[in-house]
Amino acid sequence: MSEQLLELLNGAGVRLTGPRRELAALISKRGGHFTAADLVADAAKRRLGIGRATVFRFLDLLTEQGVMEHVDLPDGRHAYVPCEPTHHHHLVCTRCGSVSEVEDCGIDSVTAEAARRSGFEIQSHRLELFGRCPKCQKVKR
Amino acid sequence: MSEQLLELLNGAGVRLTGPRRELAALISKRGGHFTAADLVADAAKRRLGIGRATVFRFLDLLTEQGVMEHVDLPDGRHAYVPCEPTHHHHLVCTRCGSVSEVEDCGIDSVTAEAARRSGFEIQSHRLELFGRCPKCQKVKR
DNA sequence: ACCACATATGAGACCCAGTCTCATATAGCA
DNA sequence: TGCTATATGAGACTGGGTCTCATATGTGGT
Ligand SMILES: [Zn+2]
Ligand SMILES: [Zn+2]
Ligand SMILES: [Zn+2]
Ligand SMILES: [Zn+2]
Numbered sequence: 001m002s003e004q005l006l007e008l009l010n011g012a013g014v015r016l017t018g019p020r021r022e023l024a025a026l027i028s029k030r031g032g033h034f035t036a037a038d039l040v041a042d043a044a045k046r047r048l049g050i051g052r053a054t055v056f057r058f059l060d061l062l063t064e065q066g067v068m069e070h071v072d073l074p075d076g077r078h079a080y081v082p083c084e085p086t087h088h089h090h091l092v093c094t095r096c097g098s099v100s101e102v103e104d105c106g107i108d109s110v111t112a113e114a115a116r117r118s119g120f121e122i123q124s125h126r127l128e129l130f131g132r133c134p135k136c137q138k139v140k141r
Numbered sequence: 142m143s144e145q146l147l148e149l150l151n152g153a154g155v156r157l158t159g160p161r162r163e164l165a166a167l168i169s170k171r172g173g174h175f176t177a178a179d180l181v182a183d184a185a186k187r188r189l190g191i192g193r194a195t196v197f198r199f200l201d202l203l204t205e206q207g208v209m210e211h212v213d214l215p216d217g218r219h220a221y222v223p224c225e226p227t228h229h230h231h232l233v234c235t236r237c238g239s240v241s242e243v244e245d246c247g248i249d250s251v252t253a254e255a256a257r258r259s260g261f262e263i264q265s266h267r268l269e270l271f272g273r274c275p276k277c278q279k280v281k282r
Numbered sequence: 283a284c285c286a287c288a289t290a291t292g293a294g295a296c297c298c299a300g301t302c303t304c305a306t307a308t309a310g311c312a
Numbered sequence: 313t314g315c316t317a318t319a320t321g322a323g324a325c326t327g328g329g330t331c332t333c334a335t336a337t338g339t340g341g342t
Contacts, residue, residue, distance in 0.1 A: 015309050017319060036299065051321040056300060072213055074265055078299075091261045102255040106247075111270060113246040119275035120232045120241065124215055126269045129252060134260035156338050158290060177328070192292035197329060219328075 002028035005067065005082075012065060019050050023058045032097040033071060033079040071099075074130050093133035100133070143169035146208065146223075153206055160191050164199045173238040174212060174220040212240075215271050234274035241274070 002024040009024075010016055026042045027034075036055060043050040059080055062068035066085030071092060073079055081090060081099045089107075091100040107127060115122045143165040150165075151157055167183045168175075177196060184191040200221055203209035207226030212233060214220055222231060222240045230248075232241040248268060256263045 015318065017309065019320070049321075051323090052299095053301075053322085054320055057319080070217075072267070074267075076211070089255075091255060091259050091263070093261070094264065100259045100261065102259060105251050105254045105258070107251050110246050110248050110251060110268075114230075114232060114243040114270055115272070117246070118232050118241045118243060120234070120270070120272045121278050122232070122270050122272040123235065124271045126213075126215075126267070126271075127251075128267045129255055129261070129263050130265045130267075131256070131261045131263040137262050156289065158338065160291070190292075192294090193328095194293085194330075195291055198290080 004028075005062070008065060008067060009061070014061065019048070019054050020058055022046075022048050022050065023055065027082060032099050033073075033081040033092060034097075035077060035079050039080075071128055089127040089129065091129045091131065091133075093136055094130050095132055095136040095139070098133050098135075102129075145169075146203070149206060149208060150202070155202065160189070160195050161199055163187075163189050163191065164196065168223060173240050174214075174222040174233060175238075176218060176220050180221075212269055230268040230270065232270045232272065232274075234277055235271050236273055236277040236280070239274050239276075243270075 002021075005024040005028065006016060006021060009020065023039065023043065026039060026046075030038070030042075036059060039059075040052055040055050043055065059068060062082070063070070063080075067082060069081055069083055069090070071079050071081050071090055073092065074094065081092070083090070083099070083101055086103075088101045088103050091102060093099070107125070111122050111125055114120070143162075146165040146169065147157060147162060150161065164180065164184065167180060167187075171179070171183075177200060180200075181193055181196050184196065200209060203223070204211070204221075208223060210222055210224055210231070212220050212222050212231055214233065215235065222233075224231070224240070224242055227244075229242045229244050232243060234240070248266070252263050252266055255261070
């Protein structure tokens, strides 16, 4: 899992440093979305002396490479989620935090219709879906 | 324009105070999206002695009443946009900042399809569209 | 018109996410 | 092994937003 990340970075003319390996491992161990503070805390707990700035720089790097994205949770928090470098949208489980990805599933017709009605020329869009993953649906409310 | 806001607040068991009237006027004068800092600056410029906290409290109040929403601009900035209290989405002009609203235009079928494929039970979604408004399309790049 | 009291306000401390700077360390390559 | 571009850590700094608390004010009842 974290090998994928490192392999990708390797092929992008980027150095494979100690802190980056460790952060990649921490991220893949989380599996779903997380906040920057979560990652910083993870690193602190393991007493790897990784600085705040390095964490943010690494998140930026992954984002540039297209394997990480920002998501604004319904409660307003700002989270990061690892993902594939193709255009897609996120399904975020509001209970356990797991994230699935979906391709467009026809949203292009929605944006086209919105453009037609409004006269806007649409350049980009952002769609996020929030709910309960299959596992969490089985848990009693 | 700002009368609408005040009228609405009046009907919601909320006090019609001086600062609220003034802020309502400033907001309606802006017309599109704005940041909290913009509003604070507007108020400061007029030397109404309105405190930061009051501005944020008023924005929260309007949000609770459903006539204001948060939008995260593509550049990551956090903006507020006045709008109708029904479910809808925003078309934000990235050049002049004006905002249009669109109803769902068929996004329900998109979310339904995503739910079917993923097994998620979808509770809410967020869709934002960014582009150029009709006016700004006429401006040379 | 007045009062009483719940509610709203302003000032400023505070918190948290994210950025910047700069001196030091290190990966990758000759 | 050594050189150099690149990455790092510490900590200052910024900007958005919240909290506290003493004071002010809208509003409903008289
Ligand atoms: Zn779940
Ligand atoms: Zn899409
Ligand atoms: Zn809206
Ligand atoms: Zn425009």
